[in-house]
Amino acid sequence: xxxxxxxxVKWDKPEFLPTHTVSSVLILPHHDNINCLLKKMEISVAxxxxxxxxxxxxxQETYTVYLIETRPxxxxxxxxxxxxxxxxxxxxEFELLRNYLLVTYPFAVVPPxxxxxxxxxxxxxxxxxxxxxxxxxxxxxxxxxxxxVASHPVLSSDKIFYLFLTEENGWKETVFETGFQAKADSRLxxxxxxxxxxxxxxxxxxxxxxxDELQSVISQLLRVRARAADRLYGVxxxxxxxxxxxxxxxxxxxxxxxxxxxxxxHMDAYAASVDDILEEEEHYADQLKEYLFYADALRTVCxxxxxxQYELEMAVQDLTSKKQQQEELATGTIRTFxxxxxxxxxFGQETPEQREAKLKxxxxxxxxxxxxxxxxxxxxxxxxxxxxxxxxxxxxxxDHDLRESLISYAIMQISMCKKGIQVWNNAKECFxxx
Amino acid sequence: MSAxxxxxxxxxxxxPIQDIRHPLSAEESALSRSPDVLHPxxxxxxxxxxxxxxxxxxxxxxxxxxxxxxxxxxxxLDGETRxxxxxxxxxxxxxxxxxxxxxxxxxxxxxxxEFDLPEYSLRRRYQDFDWLRNKLEESQPTHLIPPxxxxxxxxxxVDRFSEEFVETRRKALDKFxxxxxxxxxxxxxxxxxxxxxxxxxxxxxxxxLLTKMGESVKYVTGGYKVRARPVEFAAxxxxxxxxxxKLGTIDRIAQRIIKEQSEFLMELREYGPxxxxxxxxxxxxxxxLEGVSGCVSNCSSxxxxxxxxxxxxFLPVLREYVLYIESMKNVLKKRDQVQAEYETKLExxxxxxxxxxxxPADVEKCQxxxxxxxADLKADWDRWENNKRQDFRQLLTGxxxxxxxxxxxxxxxxxxxxxxLQDKQEAKGxxx
Numbered sequence: 001x002x003x004x005x006x007x008x009v010k011w012d013k014p015e016f017l018p019t020h021t022v023s024s025v026l027i028l029p030h031h032d033n034i035n036c037l038l039k040k041m042e043i044s045v046a047x048x049x050x051x052x053x054x055x056x057x058x059x060q061e062t063y064t065v066y067l068i069e070t071r072p073x074x075x076x077x078x079x080x081x082x083x084x085x086x087x088x089x090x091x092x093e094f095e096l097l098r099n100y101l102l103v104t105y106p107f108a109v110v111p112p113x114x115x116x117x118x119x120x121x122x123x124x125x126x127x128x129x130x131x132x133x134x135x136x137x138x139x140x141x142x143x144x145x146x147x148x149v150a151s152h153p154v155l156s157s158d159k160i161f162y163l164f165l166t167e168e169n170g171w172k173e174t175v176f177e178t179g180f181q182a183k184a185d186s187r188l189x190x191x192x193x194x195x196x197x198x199x200x201x202x203x204x205x206x207x208x209x210x211x212d213e214l215q216s217v218i219s220q221l222l223r224v225r226a227r228a229a230d231r232l233y234g235v236x237x238x239x240x241x242x243x244x245x246x247x248x249x250x251x252x253x254x255x256x257x258x259x260x261x262x263x264x265x266h267m268d269a270y271a272a273s274v275d276d277i278l279e280e281e282e283h284y285a286d287q288l289k290e291y292l293f294y295a296d297a298l299r300t301v302c303x304x305x306x307x308x309q310y311e312l313e314m315a316v317q318d319l320t321s322k323k324q325q326q327e328e329l330a331t332g333t334i335r336t337f338x339x340x341x342x343x344x345x346x347f348g349q350e351t352p353e354q355r356e357a358k359l360k361x362x363x364x365x366x367x368x369x370x371x372x373x374x375x376x377x378x379x380x381x382x383x384x385x386x387x388x389x390x391x392x393x394x395x396x397x398x399d400h401d402l403r404e405s406l407i408s409y410a411i412m413q414i415s416m417c418k419k420g421i422q423v424w425n426n427a428k429e430c431f432x433x434x
Numbered sequence: 435m436s437a438x439x440x441x442x443x444x445x446x447x448x449x450p451i452q453d454i455r456h457p458l459s460a461e462e463s464a465l466s467r468s469p470d471v472l473h474p475x476x477x478x479x480x481x482x483x484x485x486x487x488x489x490x491x492x493x494x495x496x497x498x499x500x501x502x503x504x505x506x507x508x509x510x511l512d513g514e515t516r517x518x519x520x521x522x523x524x525x526x527x528x529x530x531x532x533x534x535x536x537x538x539x540x541x542x543x544x545x546x547x548e549f550d551l552p553e554y555s556l557r558r559r560y561q562d563f564d565w566l567r568n569k570l571e572e573s574q575p576t577h578l579i580p581p582x583x584x585x586x587x588x589x590x591x592v593d594r595f596s597e598e599f600v601e602t603r604r605k606a607l608d609k610f611x612x613x614x615x616x617x618x619x620x621x622x623x624x625x626x627x628x629x630x631x632x633x634x635x636x637x638x639x640x641x642x643l644l645t646k647m648g649e650s651v652k653y654v655t656g657g658y659k660v661r662a663r664p665v666e667f668a669a670x671x672x673x674x675x676x677x678x679x680k681l682g683t684i685d686r687i688a689q690r691i692i693k694e695q696s697e698f699l700m701e702l703r704e705y706g707p708x709x710x711x712x713x714x715x716x717x718x719x720x721x722x723l724e725g726v727s728g729c730v731s732n733c734s735s736x737x738x739x740x741x742x743x744x745x746x747x748f749l750p751v752l753r754e755y756v757l758y759i760e761s762m763k764n765v766l767k768k769r770d771q772v773q774a775e776y777e778t779k780l781e782x783x784x785x786x787x788x789x790x791x792x793x794p795a796d797v798e799k800c801q802x803x804x805x806x807x808x809a810d811l812k813a814d815w816d817r818w819e820n821n822k823r824q825d826f827r828q829l830l831t832g833x834x835x836x837x838x839x840x841x842x843x844x845x846x847x848x849x850x851x852x853x854x855l856q857d858k859q860e861a862k863g864x865x866x
Contacts, residue, residue, distance in 0.1 A: 210715065217712040224705045231698035238694055241687045249680040252673055256823055263830070399718040406722050407855045410729070410848050417845035421838055428834035434827045 037156040038147065042071040043165060045143035046086070048135050064135055065090045066142055070165050087168035091116070094142060096175060097164050101155055103180045103187055106304045107387035108155060109394040111148035112293030114141025120222040120285065122229040122278075133279075137286060144290065153393070154386075190307050197306045198313055201384055207391060208302035215295040218288050225285060229278050240271030259434035266427040273423070277416050284412065287405040291398060298394065301387050308383050312376040319369035326362045329355060518544040520615045520630065522608035525600045526557075535559050536600055538607060542630045548622065554631050560585070562635055563607055569625035570614070571761075576810040577620060578765055578818055580613035581757035582606070583750065598742075602750045609754070613821070619810070660774040664808070670815060671766050678759050685752045688744065695741045699734060706730030725854045729847045736843035743836050751829050755822070762818070769807050776800035 037043075047067040055061045065088040094113055101110050118134050128134065146165070149155045160178065163171050246264030250257040524539040542554040563582055570579045583606035593599060614620045628635060706727045713723035779797045 213715050217708060221705075221708045221712070224701060224708060228698060228701035228705055231694060231701055234694040235691060235698055238687060238690050241690075242684070245680055245683045245687065249677075249684075252676045252680075256826065259827075402719055403722055403855060406726055407852065409726070410851050410855060413729075413848045414845060414852075417841045417848065420841040421845070424834045424837040424841070428831050428838070431827055431830040431834060434823060434830070 036151045036153060037162070038150040040073055041150070041165075042069075042073055043143075043146050043150055044069050045139050045146065048139045049088070050130075051090075062130070063090055064130075064138075066139055068146070068165060085166060087166070089164070089168075091138070091142075093164070093172070094145065096172065097161065098145075099184055100160055100175050100178070100180050101149070101158065102300070103184045104158070104160075104178075105154060106187070107301060107383050108152070108390050109294065109297045109301055110155070111145050111152070112290060112297055113145050114138050114286070115289060115293070120219075120226045120289070122226040122233070137282065141286060141290070154390070191300065191303050195306075195310050197310050200306055200309055203388065204302045204305045204384075208299055208306075211295045211299035211302065215292060215299070218292040218295065222285060222288055222292070225281075229281060233274055233278060236271050236274035236277075238271075239267050243268035243271065256434045259430045259432070262433075263427045263430035266423055266430065270420075270423045270427075273419055277412075277419075280412050281409075284405060284409045287401070291402065294394070294398070298391070301391065305383060305387060308376070308380045312373070312380045315369065315373045315376045319366065319373050322362055322366050322369055326359065326366060329359055329362065517546055518542070518615045518621055520611045522604055522611055525604050527595060534595070536595070536603075538604055540611065540630060548627055549631055551631070556631075556633065558629070560603070560607075562629065563610065565635060566625060566629045567610075570620060570623060573623060573625060574620060575765070575768055576807040577617070578758075578762050578811070578814040579620070580610050581754055581761055582610055583754065584757070598746050602746055606750060606754055617814075617817070660770040661777050663770060663773070666812070667766060667769060667808075671763065674759050674763055674766070678756060681752055681756050681759075685749065685756075688748055688752070692741050692744055692749075695737060699737050699741070702730055702734045702737065706734065721857075722855045725851050729851050732847040733844045736840050736847075740836055740840040744833070747836075748829065748833055751825065755825070758818075765811065769804075769811055772800070772807050773804050776804045 045066050046069045049065050049067070050062060051065050052060060052062050067086055067088055069084045069086045071084050091113075098110060098113055101108070114137070117129060118131075149161060155161065160171075160175055163174060167174070243264040246260045246267065250260035250264070253260065519542070521541045522538045523541065525536050526538075528535055528537055537557040537559045540554075540556055540558050542549070544552060560582075564585060567579060567582055570577075583603050614623075614626055620626065706729075709723045709727035709730065713720045713727065716723060776797070779800050783794060783797055
């Protein structure tokens with residue numbers, strides 16, 4: 001963050017500071033992820049470049065690639081500066097990585113990617129994906145994403161992630177070889193389906209509700225902020241007109257001329273200052289956006305819990321009904337309404353051989369069913385445990401990060417006020433000389 | 435201040451300063467017996483007046499020092515000794531069966547012998563000011579008469595009785611009277627005297643006004659074309675044209691800024707509360723978010739004050755000057771007419787070669803008139819330029835001040851928020 005003169009605490013350990021740019025958005029919490037990748041490796045998204053090539057349907061397309069640079073952090077050789085490894089990746093590959101992580105670690109609140117298309121823009125800002133400002137902010141967001149994954153207690157040790165950072169060629173194939181795609185499709189289907197869970201874990205229900213609220217409030221905040229930015233831009237820019245008219249006016253004055261002319265220059269400076277101000281504010285908006293998307297990741301985890309819970313409940317229900325069927329068949333009483341029951345009533349009972357066969361089948365099914373219930377129960381428990389750990393971690397991270405964001409926002413506002421005071425004091429001095 | 439004394443007017447002959455009783459030491463008993471027609475007593479707060487005639491802002495923290503100023507001998511402004519002080523204050527609404535209108539208290543303190551009493555206090559309405567200005571224009575056609583605030587306001591668009599409108603008008607009327615009082619010639623005008631001191635203005639002069647107006651109109655549309663306009667007056671005309679343009683542009687810019695600021699304000703008023711509603715479902719972040727909401731709200735109030743101030747203080751002064759310039763251009767036209775008349779008459783005489791008499795009296799009179807007019811105008815012009823410079827310096831530094839104050843208020847709000855935002859962190863840091 002380009003905040004002049006005020007140190008913004010970004011990391012615990014200074015040697016992790018990215019060396020190439022100051023506009024990194026990430027504020028890492030001081031966590032003791034001793035084994036995370038980030039402690040062993042420096043990662044950054046250093047550059048962005050435009051490429052042209054043929055796409056899947058053999059049409060010419062222009063796209064942007066991003067340079068990922070990595071360097072091992074060797075505690076032993078702190079003096080030396082080992083060479084950087086680097087490779088190029090495009091946005092779609094980041095998306096692929098994230099989808100893989102989502103499927104493979106469903107209990108994790110997976111860090112989000114920067115937005116695909118510019119949203120919540122105020123008019124001056126381009127909504128064009130090729131716009132250099134957008135590309136730059138996206139570069140920062142992608143770096144952010146990698147750093148967050150690399151500092152995650154679980155995600156950071158993923159092999160595919162490591163290869164993403166180190167193996168330029170053949171990475172895509174490796175990902176597909178994991179067969180995650182199949183799981184991805186079914187997962188997507190399941191998550192989008194509507195189902196009712198009888199006994200969801202209360203904490204997850206609350207978290208989901210929190211995720212909804214967070215998403216809603218941040219969206220609103222971003223919308224209003226964008227409108228306000230538009231208006232603020234107008235206020236500052238119109239002052240530039242004073243610059244011009246004071247200049248014209250000074251030409252017809254004798255003694256007043258100098259004062260007016262110089263004051264006019266300050267008005268021009270004032271008008272020009274808004275560009276930097278709003279660019280800085282855009283960083284704040286990006287920080288909010290990250291958590292807007294994080295809210296979605298959170299909701300996804302809660303939804304996944306509902307899914308596992310639902311599947312468990314379905315398995316239990318299935319087992320119960322099978323057991324009931326078994327009982328009825330064994331005792332001859334029909335307690336449950338079933339088509340079998342009806343048909344047997346209408347068309348007469350089955351033969352003892354048929355009954356025997358059926359009982360045998362049911363027994364197997366019940367055995368399988370019990371296995372499945374056991375599995376699903378374990379799955380559910382497992383999921384709840386690991387998911388809740390990550391949700392707690394996320395909560396702490398969120399509180400820390402958003403607090404930091406608010407602080408830097410306040411600092412931004414302070415800087416803007418100080419600039420305003422300075423400009424108007426300068427103008428006043430000039431007016432006094434009139 | 436070198437004011438060319440016109441030969442026509444009788445001068446009061448100012449007394450040496452030792453003989454003049456200090457205007458602010460006047461006894462209370464000498465207060466005017468002219469009753470406040472509508473509101474006796476007038477218990478309203480009296481504006482304090484600085485020795486040079488400008489009102490003291492009692493709401494400002496420097497008012498105690500201004501109080502000190504009152505006790506000191508008045509400063510010489512431009513070498514003149516002041517012996518006439520006027521203020522316009524205490525606007526009050528008067529409701530009658532026929533109409534509703536505002537009256538203002540006009541207070542005068544003077545040592546001039548033209549006035550019967552050293553102090554006067556009476557109430558006047560806008561109509562009366564308008565009457566005064568018309569009388570001044572017609573009786574002192576060679577001088578620049580200061581402008582009045584706009585006469586007509588569109589009913590339904592502007593609330594004629596709102597506090598802001600009335601206060602803006604009061605300030606403008608006060609300025610008008612002060613400018614007249616400062617003028618070495620206009621301040622001795624009999625109508626001005628009447629305005630300040632007479633219980634009832636003899637408005638029967640309305641009829642006479644019409645005929646007199648007819649004459650002055652004839653002045654302007656006399657149909658004479660001036661041949662050799664002196665360079666300095668041509669320059670004045672050109673300057674006024676350009677200056678009016680610039681003022682118009684500045685007015686438009688100021689209005690646009692106010693509009694943009696108002697719209698920004700609207701967004702801020704929606705923006706702040708969102709933080710509040712966010713805080714309602716956060717624990718750790720509750721206080722920081724509430725703090726931000728409060729901050730934004732403070733900035734909104736500060737912005738509202740800024741836009742109001744600009745509307746009330748900045749724009750009216752600009753508009754006043756535009757009106758001033760209008761009337762000045764008229765005076766320039768009149769001067770042209772007087773000169774044109776002289777030129778025509780002179781030419782007529784010159785061509786009558788055969789008559790060879792001395793220049794006829796009426797041509798001489800014309801020449802006198804031209805020279806008089808030019809002298810008065812020049813003197814007034816210089817005075818006007820000086821005032822203009824001061825006025826605009828004050829106006830623009832005032833605008834700067836208002837903006838500075840706005841930013842200072844916002845700065846204070848955000849700075850006080852920082853420790854609140856950092857608070858928990860330190861506590862957390864300790865427990866880690």
